Amino acid sequence: MYVIEVNNVWKAYGKIIANEDITMRVKEGEIVALLGPNGAGKTTLVKQIYGELTPTKGEIRVLGKKPTDRHVKKFLGVIPQECEPYGDLTVWDNIYYMGRLKGASKDEIKKRGEELLERLDLRSKRNTLARDLSGGLKRRTLIAMALINNPKLLILDEPTTGLDPEARREVWEILLNMRKEGQSMLLTTHYLDEAERLADKIYFLSRKIIVEGTPTQIKEKFADWYEVIDYTNGKVYKVKGEEELKKIIMTINGKFEVRMPSLEEIYLQVMKDVE
Known part of the structure; x- marks a missing residue:
């Protein structure tokens, strides 16, 4: 009901x-x-x-x-x-x-x-x-x-x-x-x-x-959103889709980390796009 x-x-x-x-x-x-x-x-x-x-x-x-x-x-x-x-x-x-x-x-x-x-x-x-x-x-x-x-x-x-x-x-x-x-x-x-x-x-x-x-x-709706952290220079890349993810990774020479977005990050990005 x-x-x-x-x-x-x-x-x-x-x-x-x-x-x-x-x-x-x-x-x-x-x-x-x-x-x-x-x-x-x-x-x-x-x-x-x-x-x-x-x-x-x-x-x-x-x-x-x-x-x-x-x-x-x-x-x-x-x-x-x-x-x-x-x-x-x-x-x-x-x-x-x-x-x-x-x-x-x-x-x-x-x-x-x-x-x-x-x-x-x-x-x-x-x-x-x-x-x-x-x-x-x-x-x-x-x-x-x-x-x-x-x-x-x-x-x-x-x-x-x-x-x-x-x-x-x-x-x-x-x-x-x-x-x-x-x-x-x-x-x-x-x-x-x-x-x-x-x-x-x-x-x-x-x-x-x-x-x-x-x-x-x-979170599942935005499962193709990734955050890539390049530890050699401290840069953070936000990418959408596996193809974009692969391109970014190919440009990094050194240690890096790939993270899925938190609910807070999804919210902030969605609201930013609305604006």
Whole structure:
């Protein structure tokens, strides 16, 4: 079952095209990452998926319905970009009031909220004002707020931007544990290591879909890309195809190394070609 279906979606602001003919899918129980630089249209697409924006053309289905359907809203958890919990409320009050806003009963919030405090290691911070939390703890609180209604789909827009390396990895572990439990997730990021670590499937996005697939599939698509390092002079040659590879090797007099590209190198080259 698909929890997200995006079919030939365009989003334009006058003559400026933010999203161009995008088609993508998210299956139940998987993490899908939208990877691209700032200004690539990731947030614009995500806002259409959770119903804040409407496509100029095309169709989006979330849990089989239009994103604006009120029944869909009940089963969505969303963490927008650069969002923070309410600073004047405690961790528990942030979780509680978000639950009430999403229509959960007091009993449901108490049961689910206590589980989330334990699961996200927030119990000791229960009565701490959100403004006094570290960046990583604020992000955990946002995750708890997004999960209080036990959503079928969690959408995270740049979930680790601004966090230090340790806090980033803490968030990664939380998301990976959630995936083991069957949570469906869509996340946007401009960190390639984050996408490779977390995602079952990655979409390279720069206004339109440039490349898509699992990390392994993407590497296989570019299996004829090579990097040749000439150790005699320190030069690095990037070549495509075995014939070009042979030509370069024939010109080298001394020690050399041939490497297959990493996912990061593929991404950088693909985005450079788009520009």
